[in-house]
Amino acid sequence: MTETMRIVHQETLGGPDVLRLIETERPAPEPTEILVEVRAAGVNPVDWKVRQEGRWLTPPFAVGWDVSGVVAAVAPGESRLSVGDEVYGMPRFPAPAGGYAEYVTGSSRHFALKPKSLDHVAAAALPLAALTAWQALVDIAQVGAGHRVLIHAAAGGVGHLAVQIAKAHGAYVIGTASAAKHEVLHELGADELIDYTVQDFAELVRDVDVVLDLIGGEYEDRSLPTLRPGGLLINVVNPFDVEQTATKAAAVGARGTAVLVAPDHAALERLAALAEEGKLRPLIAATFPLEKAAKAHELGESSRTTGKIVLTT
Template sequence: MRVITQHTLGGPEVLSVEDAPEPRPLPTEVLVRVRAIGLNPLEARLRAGEFPLLGRPPFVLGWDLSGVIEDASQTWRFRPGDEVFGMPLFPRAARAYAEFVAVPALHLVRKPASLSHVEASALPVVGLTAWQGLVDLGGVGEGTRVLVHGGGGGVGHVAIQIAKALGAHVVTTASGSKRKFVEDLGADEVIDYTAVDFAEAVRDIDVVLDTIGGDTVERSLHVLRPGGHLVTATSEEDTALIAAYEAAGMRFSGIAVDPDPVALRGLVDLVEQGRLRVHVQRTFPFEQVADAHRLLDDGHLQGKLVLTL
């Protein structure tokens, strides 16, 4: 089979398509023929060596995948031919940048007919991050005031829709060029962060969902109501920030997304109800992974990028 691997850390040019042995599933695992692979900014950072989650190269990136069960002899959960998607094994290597993967059956769910493989592959990492942040940690419900930072991005655009489906009033930050995009997703208020300081423009927020990091997390303290809750996917181990929030009577939670078939099925339910869609900005053939990573490196994406096989 073909895989996308790298033998050194660096820019997109270090990614190469090579031949590798087809993996063999262990007990409780399945072999999946991959049809589409969702790309995430984390993978660009790992490729460049910004932190050693996967150790030293060589390694194969990727977690978001959608495909077809090739071999289910080691589990009762699926049969050959079933269409599935998920985010297996995170944060351990799932090696999803490949034509075939062997992964735990429990980390996958059936792909609904209403989602293409491209759309399904784009959903797990961003969808699970948003779900776990808003539902599991944030407890968002009817009438909750939610601020989503970066509403035009991967996590942000899904988070807006989940929060609206839960009955929340949604405020989001986004550049002016993405205003219509986030409004069409259901955002009730849009703050153009290039022209307005969100910390001065909004108050009485119950839950802030942050995927931006930096001083955005610190300044978000000032928009929360007493007892409000900040959930961040970027600063979960910042003890000084945690102490500052607790001293102000606020809650601070860091989220490290993990595989969750229950939440994935919750996302599928929203998709089938017509209340959630994942936006794919662009697809690339498998062989053009370096071009896709150059776009990842540029940042300011609207939704997700996907590799197709």
């Protein structure tokens, strides 16, 4: 194991061109942490939003949270995982983790054993997006058999996983997506699909129990009439606007909340179980080598992909 590593780093905020591949000292795990040799790193919208706007981080920093790889070292106090274990996870979020790198460190409880049925590319596509869907639909909404769930941007990174998670829990799943993406979404379990380019979901959908809003903006207001009395609107795009979402929903006799994803090894284990059962399959839109991280961001920001973009080391 070398003492240095490659990592995608940025000194300033800005477009994809601010991402630079540099060589730096390999990190060492602190007590209760593990060191993971990264084989693949998932790319998420939050990555390019932080890259461009900083959000809660001030440069210089390194973006990226989703990783899949092999445990390379274990610090004192760690007993869950061992050197050689294949793991996947979302370390440190929302603190910087530097996931676009050859090595990362993090609490062992931010990782779980990688699903054996998935390679590292597929596993790296899961953590942030699948945990977002899980925490919204399972932890908050407690979706179950017979529930009607409307998922906006159903073919996106979070959306296509949310479709499968809702379906695995017995829900009737309605999704909004362009017509070209309907076939694959039906294969993933969607029961009803609306082509937002030619159809208005607000006129076609009623009496849903849960709306998972992955678009924001006007979609939040237009989604309110689709809810049954007491139904739940979950805002994923602007999680810090939870009070505004709750107020709007209350005005129509519904409920509103928001979710900001958090590391959760127990949920990762349950997601891995779904993958092993064949009930959760991440779609990979494209892969890029680590040095092409800027190209990966350019593609992601185009909003024309189905599924996830992944970097390989």
